[in-house]
Structure formats: structure tokens, C-alpha cells
Amino acid sequence: xxxxxxxxxxxPGGVAxxxxxxxxxxxxxxxxxLVGSSGCGKTTTMKMINKLIEPSSGTIYLDGQNIxxxxxxxxxxxxxxxxQEIGLFPHMTVAENVATIPxxxxxxxxxxxxxxxxxxxxxxxxxxxxxxxxPRELNASQKLRVGIARALAANPMIMLMDEPFGAxxxxxxxxxxxxxxxxxxxxxKTIVLVTHDIDEAIRxxxxxxxxxxxxxxxxDTPREILxxxxxxxxxxxxxxxxALKLMNLISCAQLMHDVSEFRQTWNRDFKAxxxxxxxxxxxxxxxxxxxxxxxxxxxxxxxxxxxxxxxVQGVIELDDLxxxxxxxxxxxxx
Amino acid sequence: MxxxxxxxxxxxxxxxxxxxxxxxxxxxxxxxxxxxxxxxxAITFNRAAARIVLKFANLMMTIPSLALFAxxxxxxxxxxxxxxxxxxxxxxxxLIRTVYAGIMTIDSTIIVAARGMGLSDRTILFKIxxxxxxPAVMAGIRTAAVMGIGIGAIAxxxxxxxxxxxxxxxxxxxxxxxxxTGAIILSLIAILTDQVLGQVLGRVxxxxxx
Amino acid sequence: xxANSDDAGYAVSLCRIVLLAVIGILxxxxxxxxxxxxxxxxxxxxxxxxxxxxxxxxIVASASALAILTAVPAGVLLTRPRFRAWTPRLIGLARIGxxxxxxxxxxxxxxxxxxxxxxxxxAMGLCSLLPILNNTLTGINAVxxxxxxxxxxxxxxxRHVLTRVELPLAxxxxxxxxxxxxxxxxxxxxxxxxxxxxxxxxxxxxxxxISRVQVMVLGAALPMLMxxxxxxxxxxxxxxxxx
Numbered sequence: 001x002x003x004x005x006x007x008x009x010x011x012p013g014g015v016a017x018x019x020x021x022x023x024x025x026x027x028x029x030x031x032x033x034l035v036g037s038s039g040c041g042k043t044t045t046m047k048m049i050n051k052l053i054e055p056s057s058g059t060i061y062l063d064g065q066n067i068x069x070x071x072x073x074x075x076x077x078x079x080x081x082x083x084q085e086i087g088l089f090p091h092m093t094v095a096e097n098v099a100t101i102p103x104x105x106x107x108x109x110x111x112x113x114x115x116x117x118x119x120x121x122x123x124x125x126x127x128x129x130x131x132x133x134x135p136r137e138l139n140a141s142q143k144l145r146v147g148i149a150r151a152l153a154a155n156p157m158i159m160l161m162d163e164p165f166g167a168x169x170x171x172x173x174x175x176x177x178x179x180x181x182x183x184x185x186x187x188x189k190t191i192v193l194v195t196h197d198i199d200e201a202i203r204x205x206x207x208x209x210x211x212x213x214x215x216x217x218x219x220d221t222p223r224e225i226l227x228x229x230x231x232x233x234x235x236x237x238x239x240x241x242x243a244l245k246l247m248n249l250i251s252c253a254q255l256m257h258d259v260s261e262f263r264q265t266w267n268r269d270f271k272a273x274x275x276x277x278x279x280x281x282x283x284x285x286x287x288x289x290x291x292x293x294x295x296x297x298x299x300x301x302x303x304x305x306x307x308x309x310x311x312v313q314g315v316i317e318l319d320d321l322x323x324x325x326x327x328x329x330x331x332x333x334x
Numbered sequence: 335m336x337x338x339x340x341x342x343x344x345x346x347x348x349x350x351x352x353x354x355x356x357x358x359x360x361x362x363x364x365x366x367x368x369x370x371x372x373x374x375x376a377i378t379f380n381r382a383a384a385r386i387v388l389k390f391a392n393l394m395m396t397i398p399s400l401a402l403f404a405x406x407x408x409x410x411x412x413x414x415x416x417x418x419x420x421x422x423x424x425x426x427x428x429l430i431r432t433v434y435a436g437i438m439t440i441d442s443t444i445i446v447a448a449r450g451m452g453l454s455d456r457t458i459l460f461k462i463x464x465x466x467x468x469p470a471v472m473a474g475i476r477t478a479a480v481m482g483i484g485i486g487a488i489a490x491x492x493x494x495x496x497x498x499x500x501x502x503x504x505x506x507x508x509x510x511x512x513x514x515t516g517a518i519i520l521s522l523i524a525i526l527t528d529q530v531l532g533q534v535l536g537r538v539x540x541x542x543x544x
Numbered sequence: 545x546x547a548n549s550d551d552a553g554y555a556v557s558l559c560r561i562v563l564l565a566v567i568g569i570l571x572x573x574x575x576x577x578x579x580x581x582x583x584x585x586x587x588x589x590x591x592x593x594x595x596x597x598x599x600x601x602x603i604v605a606s607a608s609a610l611a612i613l614t615a616v617p618a619g620v621l622l623t624r625p626r627f628r629a630w631t632p633r634l635i636g637l638a639r640i641g642x643x644x645x646x647x648x649x650x651x652x653x654x655x656x657x658x659x660x661x662x663x664x665x666x667a668m669g670l671c672s673l674l675p676i677l678n679n680t681l682t683g684i685n686a687v688x689x690x691x692x693x694x695x696x697x698x699x700x701x702x703r704h705v706l707t708r709v710e711l712p713l714a715x716x717x718x719x720x721x722x723x724x725x726x727x728x729x730x731x732x733x734x735x736x737x738x739x740x741x742x743x744x745x746x747x748x749x750x751x752x753x754i755s756r757v758q759v760m761v762l763g764a765a766l767p768m769l770m771x772x773x774x775x776x777x778x779x780x781x782x783x784x785x786x787x
Contacts, residue, residue, distance in 0.1 A: 050450055076452030087447025091465045091541075101451060151451070160450070337655075396771035398731040401764030404748045408757045484645025488735075491752075501651045505738055510655045517651035521644045528643035 001028040001190045002049060002158065007058030009044055009214075018044045020214035021058070026207075031184065031191040033205035035198055035237070041214035042194045046160050049192065050079045063157075077101060080151030080159035080189070084166040086143045088135035094120070094146050095131035101154045119149035122183060141172045148180070152187065161193045165200065177203055198237050202226065202245055210234050223249050243325040247288035250324050255288055256305040256314030281306045284313060288324050291316050340511030348500075352519055355496035358414060359486045362421035363479055370426050370478070371471060374433025375464070384434060391427040399424060399485045403492045417486070417494030424485055425478035432477070436470025437463050469539045476531035483524045487516070497523075553783045560776040568769045571762055580758045587750055588759060597766065599742035603665055604729045604770075610669030611676055611725050616718060619680025620706065631681055638678045646671045646732045654739050664741030668732045672725035676718065683717025684710050715785070723778045730771045734763075744770075 002025070009019040019041040026032045034042035047053040048060060051072050060067045067075060088097050095116050102112045120127040123145040135143060144164060151159055164180075165173045177200065184191065195201055201208045202222040209219040210233075218230040226246045229235040238245065281304045282294055291303055301318040341348065377384035397405075402424060406416040440463060448458045490498020500516025503509075572593050579585035621627065622634055646668075653667035687710050695705045711718075737745025747763025 050452075052446075052450055073452045073454055076450060079450075079452075081447065081450035083443060083447055083450070085441070085443035085447075087441070087443040087445075089444060089448070089462055089466075091462075100453070104453060104457060393772075396727065396731075396768050396775070397764065398734040398745075398767045398771075400734045400745065401748055401760075401767060404752055404760045405764050407752070407755075407760070480643050484647060487645060487647045498647070501647060502738065505651070505654060505659070508659075513651045514655035517648040517655065520648045521652075524643045524645055524648070525640055528640070532639075 001063060002026040002192070003061040004045070004048075005059045005061065007045075007048065007055045007060060009041075009048065009053060009056050017041075017056075017214045019048070019055070022214070022216060024209060024216060024219065026190060026192060028190050029188050030206040031193060031204055033193045033195060033201040033208045034211055035195055035201040035205075035208055036211035037196055037237075040211040042211050043162055044214075045211070046162060046192055046194050049158070049160060050076050050081060077105070077154055078156045078158070080148075080156040082144075082147045082151050082159065082161045082164045084163040086147035086167075088138075088143055088146055088150070090135050092134075093131065094125070094133050094135070094138070095127070097135065097146055098149045098153055100150060105154060115153060116149075119152055120146075122152070122186065123149045124179065125149070140167045140169075141176050144168065144176055148183065152189075156189070158190045158192070161191065163195055164193070165195075173200075180204070198239070199245070202249065210237060244289055246325050247292060247321065250288040251284065252282055252286045252288065252291050252303075252305045252316055253284040253313075255291070255320045255324055256284075256316050257320070259304070259312060259315050262302065262315045262317070279304055281310075281312070282316075283308075288321055292321050295321075336509075336511035337514050338511075340509070340515055344515075348515060348519065351495060351497055351499055351516075352523075355483075355486055355498075355520075355523075358417055358489065358494060358496055359421065359479075359482050362418045362486070363425065363475075363482050365418070366422045366425045366429060366478060366482070367475055369422065370429025370474070371433050373426070374430045374471075374474075375437065375459070377430070377434055378437045378463075388431060388434070391430050394423055395427045399488050400491065403489060407492055412493035414494045416492055417489035417496075420489065421482050421485060425482050428477040428481065429471075429474045432470045432474030433467060436467030436474075439470075440466050469535065472531070472535045472538045476528065476535055479531060480524050480528045483520070483527060487520050554780055557776045557780040557783065560779075561773050564769045564773045564776070568766055571765055575758055575762050580756060583754055584756050584758055587754070588747070588762070593747075593762075593766075596742065596744050596746055599661075600730075600733050600736075600744045600767065600770070603661065603668070603733045603736050603741055603743055604726065606665045607668035607672060607729050607733070608722070608726050610665065611673040611729075612722060614669070615673045615676035615721075616680055619677050619684065619718075620711075623681060623684040623710075631685060635678060635681055638674050638681075642674045642678070644671075646728065647735060650732070650735055650739060659740035661736070661741045664733070664736035664739050664743075667739075668729050668736070671732060672728050675724045675728070676721040679717045679721030680714065683714030683721075686717070687713045719778070719781065719785075723775070726774050726778070727771055730767055730774060734767050 004022050004024040007019060007022045008017055010017040022041075022045060024045075034045055036042050044053055048055050049062075049067070051067065062070070062075075088094075089100070092100070098116045098119055099112050102115055107115070116131070117127040120130060125142065125145050130138075130142070130146075135146070138146065144167075147164070165176055168176055181204065193201075193204055195204075202225075205222055207219060207221055208225055210217045210225065210231075212233055218225055218234050220228075220230075223246065225234065226238060226242055226249070229238060279302075280294060280298045280300065282291055284305055284307055294303055295301065295318055303316045304312045305314045305316060307313050373387060377387050394402075399420070403416060403420045406420050410416040410419060444462065444466070445458065448462055453462075486494075486496055487498035487501060490496050490500075491502050497516045497520045500512050501520075504512030504514075504516060572590065575584070575588055576590055576593070579588065622631060649671050650664065650667040653663045653670075657663045657666070691709060691713075692705060695709050696702075700708065733741075733743050734745035734748065736743045737749050744763055744766050747759055747766070749763075751757070751759030751761075751763055
């Protein structure tokens with residue numbers, strides 16, 4: 001979908017290259033996160049995709065087409081763009097903000113109205129309630145929602161997001177990250193997300209490019225980066241509690257095993273429903289980390305896993321959790 | 335009393351000169367606002383040009399208004415043309431400066447977002463920058479208009495008519511009624527304009543402020 | 545580093561003043577030595593220009609001093625706690641007063657006090673008082689209340705809070721007000737000639753009466769150069785305050 005081929009960017013008088021001979025391939029429909037500390041070239045890399053910055057050398061292809069051959073404005077109209085400050089137009093209402101690009105493209109009023117309502121619904125803002133509000137009346141996460149709706153207005157193939165969750169407090173940030181993942185499942189865009197927050201990268205990314213000094217140190221799935229950091233800097237960036245972070249990527253559904261095995265091992269009485277009386281349960285979507293926390297809370301070495309209709313589907317034991325983190329390592333060492 | 339007597343006996347002349355004053359100021363302001371807004375926008379595209387233009391406009395303001403009008407007489411002669419040109423020149427600085435500042439102080443992230451979305455420079459200028467600078471432009475128009483009304487009176491000295499005629503003739507003839515009439519009407523018009531434009535400005539700010 | 549750049553700024557301002565003075569002197573010499581006709585030669589002499597320049601400067605200085613000495617204390621008084629509730633209304637009133645054209649103020653004074661130098665000074669002082677008052681009020685009001693609370697909490701005596709916290713912080717604003725007041729006065733002093741106050745405006749009136757461009761240009765240029773020089777002087781004061 002997006003391919004960087006030996007792309008470099010240097011500024012006159014700059015000590016080092018902002019981006020140094022970068023090659024990268026981003027698949028269609030994936031969330032690719034560029035992560036690194038400030039000045040590592042991640043934002044420059046992103047801004048070269050929508051030609052806000054021209055590369056000094058190298059080529060960027062979009063769907064096989066060299067972007068230099070594409071008209072700048074047309075290219076940008078086909079790429080959604082969200083920055084940390086969102087940059088909503090303060091003199092326009094929420095609806096007018098979302099309608100900016102459709103108006104620019106000369107859509108019919110009725111079509112614009114329908115599109116705005118559809119998008120505001122998508123980002124969970126009631127169009128009747130929010131459509132006429134001005135940006136100054138919104139809180140940070142509502143602004144981000146409007147920003148996402150505005151970026152999606154003309155149904156772009158790609159979305160570029162520069163620290164989109166940076167302005168949110170920790171609680172709102174986690175919630176918006178989850179909500180955005182839900183939205184992404186509905187819209188299936190190719191997303192390039194820039195962040196300095198490795199936890200955000202692990203949470204959001206299908207693949208993560210760890211950058212430093214204009215180079216990509218490692219480009220891989222979050223799981224692979226956590227279990228096999230390719231470089232001391234990557235290890236340092238991931239920081240402590242690597243195992244816990246890794247457990248965050250594994251769902252209980254992946255870990256659970258059949259209750260019948262468990263029954264034999266432990267030889268306890270089961271009720272008609274299949275669980276022990278008073279035993280605690282956890283949802284299938286919960287992470288291994290959630291399961292660990294729940295076991296520590298109850299003091300039991302096992303948990304039942306339920307589906308949405310509270311039917312027990314399996315069981316997780318403490319050993320499963322241990323294995324989930326270390327097994328990954330063993331399996332790949334072979 | 336002198337003032338009351340003057341008002342009663344010369345009300346026709348008072349009306350006529352007031353109207354004349356307003357025509358001169360309104361004409362000059364119309365030209366000045368268009369020119370000032372165009373120049374103010376134009377110089378946002380070039381830092382060097384902005385510096386030069388603002389320096390020049392600043393210099394213009396240090397010329398005493400009476401001196402400026404006096405210097406225009408040899409060029410344009412006595413009368414309304416000199417008055418209007420002088421007024422336009424004199425009221426440029428507040429306009430250019432506020433339009434320029436109004437556009438340059440727009441939150442840069444808004445412009446980055448607009449560019450990144452694929453809006454053309456033209457669209458960004460007319461749909462985003464100009465509307466967002468509107469409160470600043472209105473503030474500039476308010477200052478310029480109030481200034482123009484006062485300076486318009488000085489144009490009375492160079493034969494342009496208007497309320498300045500009462501003041502200058504009144505001083506020459508030591509007619510206190512005449513001087514006071516001119517001064518009071520002039521002050522009232524200036525204060526009224528300031529208040530009305532202040533109201534308009536408040537309304538614009540409420541609509542456009544981020 | 546900083547001191548150096550301010551030293552440079554100081555020197556640049558000084559050069560500007562010298563340059564402006566040289567231009568002014570050259571203009572005078574040009575007119576006096578090469579008058580366009582005998583009438584001009586009769587009416588313009590070094591002595592007359594010097595007298596008018598002196599009058600102009602003294603009118604500006606008196607009016608500015610009057611304005612500063614009333615507006616700054618008034619501003620300080622009106623920001624004391626017992627008057628604080630009134631400040632917004634006073635700023636509003638000052639705004640209305642500032643809308644009144646300078647010529648109208650001078651004319652009103654003539655109507656009430658008759659012609660003369662005192663009338664001119666009083667009217668100009670009144671006009672230029674408002675920007676200083678406005679800036680003093682705004683400047684002192686803009687001081688962070690947390691700083692005042694901190695100063696009081698540390699046990700600084702109330703009058704020292706004013707002299708050691710509020711005034712120093714508001715000084716830049718007050719100086720800006722004084723700067724614009726002096727610029728206004730240099731321009732307004734030209735009008736003093738109409739009300740018998742003398743000053744460089746007389747050259748413009750003379751020039752206009754006898755329609756001699758040379759005299760009018762001299763009368764227009766000298767106050768302008770004076771305004772530019774005043775600007776440079778205030779730049780120097782600004783640099784001096786930073787040093």
C-alpha cells in the first residue's frame with residue numbers, strides 16, 4: 001500500500017539526516033505505528049506521505065504509484081490527516097468541520113448532510129446534539145472524535161495520525177484507543193500512527209517501526225518486538241515489565257484449555273453449570289494480564305473463561321500464564 | 335448663551351457641515367479598509383515585505399496629521415481630494431497592522447491541519463484565515479474609523495469642509511460658540527462610532543472566537 | 545551575550561538620534577541658506593526655527609509631565625483594593641475619552657479657557673493622560689494575583705508590595721503608555737500654533753498662508769523627525785532598563 005524506497009531527508013545545516021535511507025512497506029488495512037523519541041524522524045517520515053515534507057532522495061509509492069507523479073492536493077484529499085492538536089476550525093460548527101472536504105469536492109448538500117450524520121454516528125457523537133456545537137464547546141476526546149470524522153469524510157484510503165491521543169488524560173486516552181480500534185474494524189483503513197509512547201504502539205499497532213536517528217531499528221509485530229527486541233535501544237524503549245506487556249497482547253480465548261482436563265487434574269466437585277461454586281470467571285476477550293490480576297485478587301490458581309452469554313468455554317491456570325510468556329521465547333528459539 | 339445662540343441660528347450650516355464631514359470620512363474609510371485589508375493580507379505571504387510595509391506605515395503615523403495635509407496641498411490642491419488621500423494614508427497603519435497580526439496569530443496547527451487535509455491555499459485563505467482574522471480586522475476598522483473622524487476635522491484647515499471648519503474659523507474669529515459646536519459634535523460622532531463599532535466587534539468576537 | 549545585544553541596541557538608537565538631528569539641521573540650513581524667495585527669507589531664520597523648536601519641545605515636555613504625574617498616581621490609586629471594583633468601568637470611561645479627537649479637546653479648551661500656551665498644554669495633557677492611565681490600570685491589573693498572595697504571605701509590607709512587585713512588573717506597560725503619549729503630544733503640539741501656543745505648527749500655518757511649500761515642508765518635517773527621535777530615545781530607555 002505504502003512503500004518507502006531508500007528515502008532520506010536532510011535539512012541544510014542539519015548535523016544528521018532527519019530520515020536516513022529508510023525503506024518500509026506498509027500493508028493495506030494494517031495499523032502501522034512509528035515509535036521513537038522526539039527527533040527520531042517519525043513525524044518527518046509520516047509527513048512525506050502526504051507531501052507536507054518533500055524527501056531529499058528516494059521514492060515513496062502509494063499503490064504502486066510514485067507520489068511525486070500525483071497531484072499534491074488530490075493526494076492529500078485521499079489521505080486522512082489527524083494531528084495531536086486536531087486543528088478543528090474554530091469558526092465552523094462540528095458539522096461544518098466534518099463537511100470541509102465534501103464541500104471542497106462539490107458534493108450535493110443532501111449527500112453531505114447524510115455523510116456528516118453517518119460519520120458522527122461512527123465516532124459516537126449524536127449528530128443532533130453535536131452537529132451545531134463549536135469546537136470550543138468540546139472536550140479533548142470529543143475534539144478527537146470530530147477530527148477522526150473529519151479525516152474520514154471523503155473516505156480516504158489512508159489515515160495519518162500524529163500523536164492523536166497525546167492531548168488526552170490517561171483514562172480518556174485508553175478509552176479512545178479502544179474505541180479507535182473498534183472504529184478501525186469497521187472502516188478498515190491503512191493507518192500510519194506516530195507516537196512516542198511504546199505502550200500505545202503495542203496496544204494499537206499491527207506492526208511497529210521503532211525509529212532512532214532517522215533509521216528504523218526494528219519493524220515487526222508488537223509480540224515479536226516485545227519477545228525479541230533487535231537492539232539494546234529497543235529493549236530500553238520497551239522498558240521493564242516486558243512480560244506483563246506481552247501478556248497484554250494475549251487473550252484468554254487463546255490461552256484457555258478444556259474444562260474436562262482440568263476436572264481430572266484437580267478432582268473437585270463441579271456444579272451442573274460446570275464451574276466450582278463461587279469460582280471466579282473472566283471474559284474471553286480479556287487479556288492474560290487481566291487473568292493474572294484476577295487470580296491475584298482471588299488467591300486461586302485458576303479461572304473459568306466465559307463467553308458473552310456466560311457459558312463456560314474453558315479454564316486458565318496460573319501455569320498457562322507462565323507458559324504464555326516464556327513459551328513464546330522457547331518456540332522461536334528452536 | 336453663546337453656544338445655544340449659535341446652535342439655534344446656524345442649525346442648517348451645522349447639519350450641512352456634519353453631513354459633509356461624514357461623507358469625507360466614510361468615503362476615505364471605504365477606500366482605506368479595502369486597501370488596508372488587501373495590503374494586510376498580501377504581506378502575510380512575505381516576511382521581508384511585511385517588515386518594510388509595517389515600518390513605512392509606522393513612519394507615516396509619526397507625521398503630524400496637519401503637516402501631512404499641508405504637504406498634500408502642493409500635490410493635490412486644496413479640497414476634498416487632499417483630505418481623502420490624507421485620511422486614507424493616515425488610517426492605513428492600524429488596519430494593515432491588525433489584519434496582518436490577525437492572520438499571523440492564527441493557531442498554526444489549524445493551518446497545518448487544513449493543508450494536510452488537502453485544502454488549496456486559496457481555500458485556506460478565504461475560508462479559514464480571513465474568517466478567523468475577522469475580529470482583528472473589525473478592531474482595526476474601529477480604531478481607524480475613530481481616528482479618521484478626528485483627523486477629518488483637521489482637513490477643514492485645507493478647505494475640505496466638514497466640522498473642522500467651525501473649529502478653525504471659530505478660533506480665528508474668537509467665536510466660542512462656533513468652536514464649541516464643532517468640538518462637541520465632533521466628539522459625539524467619534525464616541526458614538528467607537529461605541530457602535532465596539533458593539534459590532536463584540537458580536538463578531540462572540541461568533542468567531544475559538 | 546544579552547548585555548552585548550542590548551549594548552548594540554543602545555548604540556543603534558543613539559546613532560538614529562544623531563542621524564535624525566543631522567537631517568533636521570540640514571533641512572534648516574537648506575531653507576535658511578537657499579530660500580525660494582525673499583518672503584521665505586524674511587520669515588524663516590535660524591533664530592525663529594530655534595525659538596519655535598524650543599517652544600514645541602517645552603509644550604510637549606510640559607504636557608507629557610502633566611499627563612505622567614496625574615495618570616500614574618491615579619492609576620496606582622485606582623488599583624488599590626478599595627477602588628478595584630471600579631477599574632473595569634474606569635477603563636471603559638478612559639476608552640470613551642480616548643475616542644474624543646485631540647483637535648476637539650483643544651477646541652473645547654479654547655472655548656472654555658480662551659487661547660494661549662496654557663490652554664494648549666492643558667488640552668494636550670488631558671489627551672495624553674488617557675493612554676498612560678489605561679496602561680497603568682491594565683499593567684497593574686495584569687500582575688498575577690498569586691504573586692501578590694505570595695508577597696503578602698512572605699510578610700512584605702503592603703506599600704512595598706506596590707513598589708517592589710506591582711510597579712516593577714507593570715513598568716513595561718506604563719512605559720509603553722508614556723511612549724504613545726509623547727508621540728501623540730509631538731503631533732498635537734503642531735495644533736498648538738492655532739491656539740496661540742506657538743511651536744513648529746507656526747511654520748505650517750505661515751507656509752500655508754503665504755503658500756510656500758518650502759516652509760510647509762520644514763514645518764512638517766521637524767515634528768516628524770522629533771517623533772522619530774523620541775521613539776529612539778524610548779528604545780534607549782528600554783535597553784537601559786534591561787541592562
